[in-house]
Amino acid sequence: MASLSLVAFFLAVSSLCAFHEVAHAEYTGVTRHYKFNIVLKNVTRLCHTKSMVTVNGEFPGPRIVARDGDRVVVKVVNNVPNQNVTVHWYAREWFNGDTEAIISESLHNGGGPNVSEAFTINGLPGPLYNCSRGAGTFKLRVKPGKTYLLRLINAAMNDDFFFSVANHTLTTVEADASYVQPFESEVLHIGAGQTTNVLLRTKPKAPNAQFYILARPYFTGAGTFDNTTVAGILEYHHNHNHNHNPLLKKSKHHTIFEPTLPLTNASDYVASFASRFRSLANTEYPACVPQTIDKKFFYTVGLGTTPCPKNQTCLGGSIDRKFAASVNNISFVTPSVAILQAHYNKLYDAGVFTGDFPDFPLHPFDYTGNPPNNTLVDSGAWLMHCHFEAHASWGLMMVWIVLDGELPDQKVPPPPPDYPMC
Numbered sequence: 001m002a003s004l005s006l007v008a009f010f011l012a013v014s015s016l017c018a019f020h021e022v023a024h025a026e027y028t029g030v031t032r033h034y035k036f037n038i039v040l041k042n043v044t045r046l047c048h049t050k051s052m053v054t055v056n057g058e059f060p061g062p063r064i065v066a067r068d069g070d071r072v073v074v075k076v077v078n079n080v081p082n083q084n085v086t087v088h089w090y091a092r093e094w095f096n097g098d099t100e101a102i103i104s105e106s107l108h109n110g111g112g113p114n115v116s117e118a119f120t121i122n123g124l125p126g127p128l129y130n131c132s133r134g135a136g137t138f139k140l141r142v143k144p145g146k147t148y149l150l151r152l153i154n155a156a157m158n159d160d161f162f163f164s165v166a167n168h169t170l171t172t173v174e175a176d177a178s179y180v181q182p183f184e185s186e187v188l189h190i191g192a193g194q195t196t197n198v199l200l201r202t203k204p205k206a207p208n209a210q211f212y213i214l215a216r217p218y219f220t221g222a223g224t225f226d227n228t229t230v231a232g233i234l235e236y237h238h239n240h241n242h243n244h245n246p247l248l249k250k251s252k253h254h255t256i257f258e259p260t261l262p263l264t265n266a267s268d269y270v271a272s273f274a275s276r277f278r279s280l281a282n283t284e285y286p287a288c289v290p291q292t293i294d295k296k297f298f299y300t301v302g303l304g305t306t307p308c309p310k311n312q313t314c315l316g317g318s319i320d321r322k323f324a325a326s327v328n329n330i331s332f333v334t335p336s337v338a339i340l341q342a343h344y345n346k347l348y349d350a351g352v353f354t355g356d357f358p359d360f361p362l363h364p365f366d367y368t369g370n371p372p373n374n375t376l377v378d379s380g381a382w383l384m385h386c387h388f389e390a391h392a393s394w395g396l397m398m399v400w401i402v403l404d405g406e407l408p409d410q411k412v413p414p415p416p417p418d419y420p421m422c
């Protein structure tokens with residue numbers, strides 16, 4: 001029985017903040033403390049109840065609120081018996097028995113992981129899925145004549161999305177923590193692990209209608225994928241409506257409008273959307289990027305296949321291949337000793353990592369043409385990886401060992417006293 005997918009599409013809303021003031025004010029940061037209790041929690045979606053690993057019992061997880069320059073201290077306590085967890089800062093991931101079975105099954109057979117059964121907005125699948133009307137649907141209630149800031153996080157593990165709100169134009173103002181020159185569009189494209197802030201201007205007068213908020217994957221690969229659509233609902237508060245009788249409210253039948261999303265394979269839409277991003281920097285507020293380069297790196301990333309182990313049937317495109325991925329032809333293999341620990345203890349010969357990761361592709365080839373067909377599998381504390389979780393599990397990651405600098409704040413702090421050593 002395939003389980004409820006734990007991919008989530010988070011959406012949070014707050015009213016427009018005056019971010020120009022934030023950007024220009026002399027702000028000296030504060031320290032904000034959070035506690036994450038990792039606990040199991042039963043969650044019901046799509047007519048099924050299952051036990052999930054959660055932070056503080058919340059699905060999706062809690063928000064961390066901070067401003068530029070703040071220091072955020074998070075104390076993580078793992079209360080889940082017999083399960084080691086890592087906390088992933090860009091898209092949290094949720095592992096429980098079934099999810100782990102799906103991942104280990106796909107690593108074993110070398111195919112892609114089973115596709116999800118549903119996507120969610122703030123943990124809710126919405127009315128286009130079974131058992132997800134009413135409380136299973138995310139509702140965004142707005143007032144007329146206002147501007148709302150939507151913070152969108154694509155927390156899905158293996159999917160890019162198109163996102164649109166019926167009858168409302170969205171203005172993109174920020175992407176992956178950089179403000180951009182604002183631009184309008186009906187439909188957004190957002191990649192796995194990406195974040196964006198968009199402005200939604202509500203209509204001057206509350207319409208007697210509701211509006212679907214839809215998201216559906218963008219996919220051009222050869223395999224199968226979840227082509228379902230997650231829906232939330234945008235609805236207006238009726239300020240002038242002084243009738244608070246809930247029965248009357250319930251009996252009101254609104255028209256509901258639906259946005260038109262591009263075809264799931266609409267690469268032309270994605271390319272034209274991506275071409276609209278422009279830096280906000282100008283001569284008054286320049287983006288001061290370093291101009292002097294000490295060392296250059298050139299990485300090619302590749303997706304391919306390796307031979308299936310003997311006596312096994314694989315699903316990596318054919319029965320004798322497993323999917324594999326690499327950076328400069330080296331495929332990442334998860335070591336049994338933590339890489340940061342190996343670096344800190346100078347365990348250079350422990351088979352955890354080597355110091356000769358190629359800065360350039362060893363065999364130059366036509367990088368825009370047909371890539372070569374060989375992948376070297378080798379053993380490998382800054383993880384660089386593909387935001388598609390499946391590609392990372394096939395080896396599309398690497399770790400930067402950044403050596404200590406001369407200043408005190410350029411050194412790796414020692415591990416905590418209770419850190420388990422190998």
Ligand SMILES: *[C@@H]1O[C@H](CO)[C@@H](O)[C@H](O)[C@H]1NC(C)=O
Nearest residue numbers: 039040041042043049050051
């Ligand atoms: C989840 O539900 C199961 C079955 O009802 C129950 O045994 C278990 O204790 C519940 N777990 C939590 C964390 O509430």
Ligand SMILES: *[C@@H]1O[C@H](CO)[C@@H](O)[C@H](O)[C@H]1NC(C)=O
Nearest residue numbers: 081082083084085336420422
């Ligand atoms: C969790 O990590 C510890 C220390 O590395 C290890 O001994 C233990 O086997 C791990 N447990 C599981 C369930 O993987």
Ligand SMILES: *[C@@H]1O[C@H](CO)[C@@H](O)[C@H](O)[C@H]1NC(C)=O
Nearest residue numbers: 001002003098101102105114
């Ligand atoms: C993955 O999907 C296949 C085909 O639907 C199914 O047979 C298999 O049990 C699923 N695997 C897991 C771990 O749920």
Ligand SMILES: *[C@@H]1O[C@H](CO)[C@@H](O)[C@H](O)[C@H]1NC(C)=O
Nearest residue numbers: 046117118128129130131228
């Ligand atoms: C929804 O429920 C119906 C009836 O139980 C079932 O036939 C169908 O497969 C379900 N659809 C999904 C997407 O789970």
Ligand SMILES: *[C@@H]1O[C@H](CO)[C@@H](O)[C@H](O)[C@H]1NC(C)=O
Nearest residue numbers: 166167203207208209257258
């Ligand atoms: C929403 O858009 C549809 C299609 O463009 C249009 O027919 C309808 O009048 C619009 N409704 C509202 C309330 O803006």
Ligand SMILES: *[C@@H]1O[C@H](CO)[C@@H](O)[C@H](O)[C@H]1NC(C)=O
Nearest residue numbers: 216224225226227228229264
């Ligand atoms: C989704 O995929 C299924 C199976 O491949 C196909 O039958 C269906 O038409 C697709 N739906 C959409 C909306 O593309």
Ligand SMILES: *[C@@H]1O[C@H](CO)[C@@H](O)[C@H](O)[C@H]1NC(C)=O
Nearest residue numbers: 219220263264265266267268
């Ligand atoms: C996209 O999908 C449509 C419908 O499935 C198909 O007709 C079209 O050829 C595809 N376009 C590309 C560029 O693959």
Ligand SMILES: *[C@@H]1O[C@H](CO)[C@@H](O)[C@H](O)[C@H]1NC(C)=O
Nearest residue numbers: 307308309310311312313314
């Ligand atoms: C393959 O399976 C056969 C028969 O079960 C066994 O004798 C042989 O050792 C296996 N080979 C490998 C490489 O596992």
Ligand SMILES: *[C@@H]1O[C@H](CO)[C@@H](O)[C@H](O)[C@H]1NC(C)=O
Nearest residue numbers: 304365369370371372373374
């Ligand atoms: C790599 O393999 C693919 C599929 O077998 C083939 O189409 C392609 O020509 C190969 N590329 C090279 C450079 O050999």
Ligand SMILES: *[C@@H]1O[C@H](CO)[C@@H](O)[C@H](O)[C@H]1NC(C)=O
Nearest residue numbers: 329361362363372374375376
């Ligand atoms: C990748 O590594 C394999 C195995 O060492 C080697 O045969 C192949 O030539 C390498 N390919 C490239 C493009 O570096």
